Amino acid sequence: MDHASHPDPVPHRLREGFERIALVLRADLWSAAGTAGLNPTQAQVLALLAARPAGLRPKEVAAHLAVSAASMADTLAALERKSLLRRAPDPSDARAQIARLTDEGLELGRGLASSASQIAAALVQLTAAEQAGLLRAQIKIIRSLQQAGAIPVQRLCVSCRHFRPNAHPGEAAPHHCAFVNAAIGDRDLRLDCGEHEEADPAVQAATWMAFAEG
Structure with a gap:
């Protein structure tokens, strides 16, 4: 096939590059989560909330991680059972809740957020x-x-x-x-x-x- 007559637009190649990088990021996440005894979504929640000590509403956590509210409710419940997270009434809205990490969850979340990865190793070479x-x-x-x-x-x-x-x-x-x-x-x-x-x-x-x- 004549490459000149079938150009491969740069945005298309960039997207392909992001897809390949995403595969490695996903593998890194699975590895870090497994080591901590968590599933990937649970690990993502801990890493997200570690950067937000004041907490987030469950629907906000779900939006940040692009998962359904029902799935996030199950994830938060599992983390509560592990004593890594707690939910409390939102001071600004008694009908809502705020999800916050416990001290143990905060320590684990910070560790997950800074865990070594293949992508980080590649980035430091730039x-x-x-x-x-x-x-x-x-x-x-x-x-x-x-x-x-x-x-x-x-x-x-x-x-x-x-x-x-x-x-x-x-x-x-x-x-x-x-x-x-x-x-x-x-x-x-x-x-x-x-x-x-x-x-x-x-x-x-x-x-x-x-x-x-x-």
């Missing part, structure tokens, strides 16, 4: 510039998926009221985080920041334009 470029590209993809409603809202630097894009043009660390009052570079950008405070929509739009153009 140069600092390649890592920063890949992170910046990921942020753009995640924001597009977020806007399309494909994934829940993420705690990205670029949507935070503390983020000042390209505040220090020409510098190695061109951006500024008002929360810590420090200059930051692309390598410092967060996909899930615990100090995130969502900016107003108009501010987010202006911030994104300045970030993307920079």
Whole structure:
């Protein structure tokens, strides 16, 4: 077959690449979960909630992991039986619940979130510039998926009221985080920041334009 007459678009090849990476990520997850005596979904819940000590509503956990509410209810119940999680009334809505990790669950969740993986080993082989470029590209993809409603809202630097894009043009660390009052570079950008405070929509739009153009 003549390759020139049947071009393989770059986005198609990138998607194929993501699919291959996802296979390894899934294998890493199964391995880490099995070692901890959990199934993969239980491990994902612990890793997610370890980054959110205040907890999330069950429906929010389900949305973040793209599983049904019924399936998530079973997962949370199993983690409660293992004394890794507890559910309590939501202070802001007595009809709702908040799922939080116990001390044991928090320790295990943090361990799972930072566990060694084949993907992490491959990423550290990239140069600092390649890592920063890949992170910046990921942020753009995640924001597009977020806007399309494909994934829940993420705690990205670029949507935070503390983020000042390209505040220090020409510098190695061109951006500024008002929360810590420090200059930051692309390598410092967060996909899930615990100090995130969502900016107003108009501010987010202006911030994104300045970030993307920079």
